[in-house]
Amino acid sequence: MYYYQLYESPIGTLTLVSKKDKLTNLFLTTELFDSFRLGKKVVHDQEQKCDVLRSAILQLHEYFHGDRKEFEMPMELDGTDFQIKVWKKLRDIPFGKVYSYQDIAVAIGQKKAVRAIGQANKANKLPIFIPCHRVIGKNKKLTGYAGTKIELKATLLTHEKIPFNE
Structure with missing residues:
Protein backbone atom coordinates (compact mmCIF):
# COMPACT_ATOMS: atom_id res chain seq x y z
CA MET A 1 0.00 0.00 0.00
CA HIS A 65 12.93 28.62 2.51
CA GLY A 66 16.74 28.47 2.26
CA ASP A 67 17.33 26.48 5.44
CA ARG A 68 18.30 23.11 3.90
CA LYS A 69 20.90 22.18 1.30
CA GLU A 70 20.92 18.38 1.63
CA PHE A 71 18.14 15.86 2.08
CA GLU A 72 18.30 13.04 4.59
CA MET A 73 15.54 10.74 3.57
CA PRO A 74 15.07 6.97 3.35
CA MET A 75 14.27 6.42 -0.32
CA GLU A 76 13.27 3.46 -2.40
CA LEU A 77 15.29 3.60 -5.61
CA ASP A 78 13.40 1.54 -8.16
CA GLY A 79 15.34 1.37 -11.41
CA THR A 80 18.00 -0.45 -13.37
CA ASP A 81 21.50 -0.85 -11.95
CA PHE A 82 22.67 1.90 -14.31
CA GLN A 83 19.89 4.29 -13.26
CA ILE A 84 20.59 3.71 -9.58
CA LYS A 85 24.31 4.35 -10.17
CA VAL A 86 23.44 7.67 -11.86
CA TRP A 87 20.96 8.68 -9.15
CA LYS A 88 23.52 8.00 -6.42
CA LYS A 89 26.02 10.22 -8.27
CA LEU A 90 23.38 12.96 -8.60
CA ARG A 91 23.02 12.99 -4.82
CA ASP A 92 26.71 13.93 -4.63
CA ILE A 93 26.13 17.20 -6.52
CA PRO A 94 26.22 19.91 -3.86
CA PHE A 95 23.55 22.56 -3.46
CA GLY A 96 24.38 25.53 -5.69
CA LYS A 97 26.53 23.53 -8.14
CA VAL A 98 25.83 21.93 -11.50
CA TYR A 99 27.39 19.10 -13.44
CA SER A 100 27.03 18.42 -17.14
CA TYR A 101 25.66 15.16 -18.45
CA GLN A 102 29.23 14.47 -19.59
CA ASP A 103 30.55 15.10 -16.05
CA ILE A 104 28.16 12.49 -14.68
CA ALA A 105 29.07 9.98 -17.41
CA VAL A 106 32.78 10.38 -16.62
CA ALA A 107 32.15 10.22 -12.86
CA ILE A 108 30.43 6.84 -13.14
CA GLY A 109 33.13 5.50 -15.46
CA GLN A 110 31.01 5.46 -18.63
CA LYS A 111 32.15 8.53 -20.56
CA LYS A 112 30.15 7.66 -23.68
CA ALA A 113 26.85 7.24 -21.80
CA VAL A 114 25.80 10.89 -22.01
CA ARG A 115 22.38 10.18 -23.58
CA ALA A 116 21.79 7.34 -21.13
CA ILE A 117 22.47 9.79 -18.29
CA GLY A 118 19.67 11.97 -19.68
CA GLN A 119 17.32 8.99 -19.78
CA ALA A 120 18.21 8.04 -16.20
CA ASN A 121 17.46 11.61 -15.13
CA LYS A 122 14.11 11.43 -16.91
CA ALA A 123 13.30 8.21 -15.03
CA ASN A 124 14.15 9.77 -11.64
CA LYS A 125 11.07 9.28 -9.43
CA LEU A 126 12.37 11.58 -6.69
CA PRO A 127 13.27 14.91 -8.32
CA ILE A 128 14.60 17.57 -5.95
CA PHE A 129 15.56 14.86 -3.42
CA ILE A 130 17.73 13.33 -6.15
CA PRO A 131 18.72 16.63 -7.76
CA CYS A 132 18.57 15.93 -11.48
CA HIS A 133 17.80 19.64 -11.94
CA ARG A 134 21.51 20.23 -11.20
CA VAL A 135 22.51 18.50 -14.46
CA ILE A 136 22.75 20.80 -17.47
CA GLY A 137 24.39 20.80 -20.89
CA LYS A 138 28.16 21.29 -21.31
CA ASN A 139 27.42 24.75 -22.71
CA LYS A 140 25.54 25.64 -19.46
CA LYS A 141 22.23 25.44 -21.34
CA LEU A 142 19.19 23.88 -19.78
CA THR A 143 17.91 20.66 -21.24
CA GLY A 144 14.81 18.65 -20.38
CA TYR A 145 13.51 18.25 -16.85
CA ALA A 146 10.78 15.87 -15.72
CA GLY A 147 9.84 15.39 -19.35
CA THR A 148 8.83 18.88 -20.50
CA LYS A 149 9.10 20.91 -17.30
CA ILE A 150 12.20 22.94 -18.16
CA GLU A 151 10.74 26.04 -16.50
CA LEU A 152 10.75 24.12 -13.18
CA LYS A 153 14.42 23.31 -13.69
CA ALA A 154 15.13 27.01 -14.28
CA THR A 155 13.19 27.94 -11.13
CA LEU A 156 15.06 25.39 -8.99
CA LEU A 157 18.45 26.50 -10.34
CA THR A 158 17.54 30.14 -9.73
CA HIS A 159 16.48 29.22 -6.18
CA GLU A 160 19.94 27.72 -5.65
CA LYS A 161 21.56 30.80 -7.28
CA ILE A 162 23.10 28.71 -10.05
CA PRO A 163 23.86 30.59 -13.30
CA PHE A 164 22.85 29.01 -16.59
CA ASN A 165 22.37 29.96 -20.24
CA GLU A 166 18.87 30.16 -21.62
Missing part, protein backbone atom coordinates in the same frame (compact mmCIF):
# COMPACT_ATOMS: atom_id res chain seq x y z
CA TYR A 2 1.17 3.50 -0.84
CA TYR A 3 0.49 6.67 1.15
CA TYR A 4 0.58 10.21 -0.16
CA GLN A 5 0.60 13.80 1.02
CA LEU A 6 0.33 17.05 -0.89
CA TYR A 7 2.73 19.91 -0.35
CA GLU A 8 2.02 23.44 -1.59
CA SER A 9 5.46 24.57 -2.70
CA PRO A 10 6.71 27.71 -4.43
CA ILE A 11 6.79 25.69 -7.68
CA GLY A 12 3.24 24.35 -7.32
CA THR A 13 1.47 21.44 -5.66
CA LEU A 14 3.83 18.52 -5.15
CA THR A 15 2.63 15.02 -4.32
CA LEU A 16 4.87 12.87 -2.14
CA VAL A 17 4.37 9.11 -2.01
CA SER A 18 5.74 6.53 0.40
CA LYS A 19 5.59 2.80 0.82
CA LYS A 20 6.28 1.40 4.27
CA ASP A 21 9.02 3.62 5.67
CA LYS A 22 10.59 4.90 2.43
CA LEU A 23 9.83 7.75 0.09
CA THR A 24 9.10 6.33 -3.36
CA ASN A 25 7.93 9.23 -5.53
CA LEU A 26 7.73 12.98 -5.78
CA PHE A 27 5.31 14.13 -8.47
CA LEU A 28 5.72 17.64 -9.81
CA THR A 29 2.23 17.65 -11.33
CA THR A 30 -1.09 16.19 -10.26
CA GLU A 31 -1.51 14.65 -13.73
CA LEU A 32 1.58 12.49 -13.24
CA PHE A 33 0.31 11.42 -9.81
CA ASP A 34 -3.12 10.59 -11.23
CA SER A 35 -1.48 8.29 -13.81
CA PHE A 36 0.64 6.63 -11.12
CA ARG A 37 -2.27 5.82 -8.83
CA LEU A 38 -4.35 4.00 -11.48
CA GLY A 39 -4.58 0.34 -10.46
CA LYS A 40 -2.67 0.84 -7.21
CA LYS A 41 -3.82 1.03 -3.62
CA VAL A 42 -2.93 4.64 -2.76
CA VAL A 43 -4.27 6.21 0.42
CA HIS A 44 -4.15 9.86 1.44
CA ASP A 45 -2.34 10.24 4.75
CA GLN A 46 -4.85 12.81 6.02
CA GLU A 47 -3.80 12.52 9.65
CA GLN A 48 -0.10 12.84 8.79
CA LYS A 49 0.79 9.62 10.56
CA CYS A 50 3.43 8.58 8.03
CA ASP A 51 6.78 9.74 9.46
CA VAL A 52 8.64 9.61 6.16
CA LEU A 53 6.06 11.83 4.43
CA ARG A 54 6.02 14.26 7.33
CA SER A 55 9.82 14.44 7.27
CA ALA A 56 9.93 14.84 3.47
CA ILE A 57 7.49 17.75 3.60
CA LEU A 58 9.44 19.41 6.40
CA GLN A 59 12.70 19.02 4.48
CA LEU A 60 11.14 20.42 1.28
CA HIS A 61 9.78 23.36 3.25
CA GLU A 62 13.25 24.00 4.68
CA TYR A 63 14.81 23.69 1.20
CA PHE A 64 12.41 26.17 -0.37
